Amino acid sequence: MxxxxxxxxxxxxxxxxxxxxxxxxxxxxxxxxxxxxxxxxxxxxxxxxxxxxxxxxxxxxxxxxxxxxxxxxxxxxxxxxSPQLKEQARLLSQVPGIGPTVLATLLGELPELAHLDRRRIASLAGLAPHARESGTWKGARRIWGGRRKVREALYIAALTATRRVPALIALRDRMRAAGKAPKTILIAAARQLLVILNAMIRHRQTIRL
CATH class of the missing domain: 1.20.58 (Methane Monooxygenase Hydroxylase; Chain G, domain 1)
Known part of the structure; x- marks a missing residue:
């Protein structure tokens, strides 16, 4: 089979x-x-x-x-x-919230970084919402699965990034205004942060944040 x-x-x-x-x-x-x-x-x-x-x-x-x-x-x-790891570390470390431990976790536990599109990399990290359906019943979309170590590292990074990265500050403020729960905002910020990091490594250049 x-x-x-x-x-x-x-x-x-x-x-x-x-x-x-x-x-x-x-x-x-x-x-x-x-x-x-x-x-x-x-x-x-x-x-x-x-x-x-x-x-x-x-x-x-x-x-x-x-x-x-x-x-x-x-x-x-x-x-x-490692020339490759060193160059990727140089790029990632320029993003607020990406400290040494988070940086090492991304490099060691997420080798697919830059090789997948934004949806697949978010799903791999356990940050993409998935539908909960059975027949005609449809539940709320939730995140599940993925690599827990990577997800936890991105949560830590997002706590700082949502105070210093303009794009994530704007995302946080929009979701707060819409009445979203703090955990939902943190997940969304971590997912968007991962998308930014993925693009930086793919294009081998710093992205204007």
Whole structure:
């Protein structure tokens, strides 16, 4: 059945990910593991109950801080060593809200950036609304699926971009005036930000924001 589908549908092969991006994605996963572990220790700190336990937790948090800082340097070195990643990083970092962690996440977890149109790249990141229908019933369109790490990174970037990028400020203000919920506005801003970044990498130039 799968072979028949491949013959009938206009499918294009997915190119293998470059070694540099695979390496970058691996270090990003390790960084996230440390961040989650540090977050858990910080939560445990509130219920330590004993000074000795508190000191032990604090020493572990400090260890995670050092390891995360070390990984940040390694991630930056991987990007700097690749001409393609370095050039893409130069372009993306000019956009307000695209800090080092968001930048590395986009480069490592979204290699399709610049290779897909605006609708497909938004869907891949889990930022495109999809219909919810069954027979004659039609529900509200919602976002679902996609790459959670990329979506979360774009949410963080959109929080800053909607205060500094004129196009996104205008989008935010229009949606607020229309009575849209804050989460809906954030999703729309993150999606539009991704469209801007996608175009920048595709055309290899900064877009007037």
């Amino acid at each position: 799968l072979a028949t589908m491949g013959q009938c549908m206009p499918l294009s092969p997915t190119p293998p990910q470059e070694p540099e991006r695979r390496k970058l994605a691996g270090f990003l996963r390790r960084r996230k593991q440390f961040v989650e572990a540090r977050k858990a220790e910080k939560l445990r700190r509130h219920s330590a109950g004993h000074p000795e336990i508190l000191r032990d937790i604090d020493s572990l948090i400090a260890l995670f801080d050092r390891r995360i800082a070390k990984l940040d340097k390694r991630i930056a070195a991987i990007i700097a060593a």
